[in-house]
Amino acid sequence: MKQKYTILILTIIISTLLTGCWDKVEINNRGFVIGLGIDKLKEEEKKEELDKIKVSFKIPNVALLGTKQTPTKEASFYWEAQGESFNTTINKIESKSPFDLELSHNKIIILGKEIVQDKRLFKQILDGIDRNKRFSRKMFILVSEETASDIIAIKPNEQPIVGVYYSNILRSAVNNGTVIDGTLNKVIKEIHENKSTVFPLTTKTDNNKRIELVGGIVVKDYVFKEELNARECRFLNMINQDNYNIMDIHVTYKDVPVAYKITSNKSETKVTEKDNNLVLDIYIDTEGDITQHEIGIKGLVANDKGIREVEKLCENKIKENVNKLISKLQKDSLDVIHVKDTLYKYNQPLYKKVNEDFDQYFKNMKVNVHVNSKIRRIGIVR
Incomplete structure (x- = not known):
């Protein structure tokens, strides 16, 4: 019996010693793709007849992280x-690169604007991205005003790796509602279920040293339909999700400019039918602070009456902007406010009635916006 136990223990020890990483690749030989761009090629740019797109990306120089002397001090390739x-x-690229490409760490994919203006090519690109098991479903997909390769090639002063730069910006901006959420999971889900989605829109600054997010691109049936500015994107987020620090609302009270900073927002939508038309009710509750009016003016909002009057002005301003946004979306029946999805979840009989002709119902839909704004703080008063 002892001999059997001895053999068993020796077998376990030997098995442990013999194990190893047969496919081990040194970190210096890995190419960690952090940001990737895709552009549509013009005829004069093609190197081969069948070429359709150009893919570009940067790889961080991980050798700089070590203590050994490196052949180059470039932060990325x-x-x-x-x-x-x-x-x-x-x-x-993998066949020519001295690195083993690692795509699982990729943070963003940037599409040149001409990609989303070509329906068939756009569908092919999205399918290729969606099927690639090496990509994280949480990475962001953006559309650029310039070519995607121009954006990828930029070296921001604060962070030379564009993918990391975007990731740092987007992480908090999406959570607080100031930027459209363009994660792979979300855009693919919305395209399949609602036929419409919004991609964040990006551009580079005049000095080519920075990049910024400037709004969103609305796509329907894989075709570019509408462009939203940054403020419209914030109001779209206000409708679609609960947010915080989403924006400032500026109103004029007794000839004095007043800034109301929204610190939290909750919303709810309800869809019903009246006179054979859809009726959308949007309920928005906001809380915030007075962050500015004019120094030297005392008591402007230091009483219940003044506070309530400013709240009313803010409510009207939010209603006005939301109504303008909805009207813009209704022109091309761009259901990025998830009306159809709401019907499917909460009113199946009405959903079945309007489903086949939903675009026409959406265009003619009556919209009621209900806003309740509360001022919680008015700042330090001396």
Whole structure:
């Protein structure tokens, strides 16, 4: 019996010693793709007849993290290639690169604007991204005013890796509602279920040293339909989700400009039917602070009457902006406020009635916006 136990223990020890990483790759030989761009090629740019797109990305120079002498002090390496499809182009780069590409750490994919203006190519690119198991479902997809390769090539002063730069901005901005959420999971889900979605829109500054988010691109049936500015995107977020620090509302009270900073927002939508038309009721509750009016003016909002009057002005301003946004979306029946999804979840009989002709119902839909704004703090008063 002792001999059997001895053999068993020796077998376990030997098995442990023999295990190892057969596919081990040194970190210096890995290429961690953090930000990736995709552009549609013009005819004069093609190197081969079948080329359709250009893929570009940067790889951080991980050798700089070590203590050994490195052959270059560049913070990152830029790579690009042309190809017929997304994944074949990635394979082209992998065959030429001295690195083993690691895509699972990728933070963003930037699409050149011409991609979303070409329906068939856009569908092919999205399908290639969606099917690629190496990508995280939480990465962001953005659309750029310029070519995506121009954005990828920028070296922001604060962070030379564009993907990290965007990731740092987007992480908090999406949570507090100041930027559209363009994660892969969300846009693919909305395109499949609602046929419409919004991608964050980005551009570079005049000095080519920074990049910024400037609004959103609304896509329906894989076609670019409408562009939203940054403020319209914030009101869209106000309708679609609960947020905080979402925006400032500026009103004029007794000829004095007053700034109301929204610190929290809750919303709810209800869809009903009246006279064979859809009726959308949007309920928005906001809380916030008075952050500015004019120094030297005492007692302007230091009483219940003044506070309530400013609250009413803020409510009207929010209603006005939300109504303008809804009217803009109704022109092309862009259901990025999830009316159809709400019907499907909470009113199946009405959903079945309007489903086949939903676009027309959406265009003619009556909208009622109900806003309740509360001022919680008016700042330090001396």
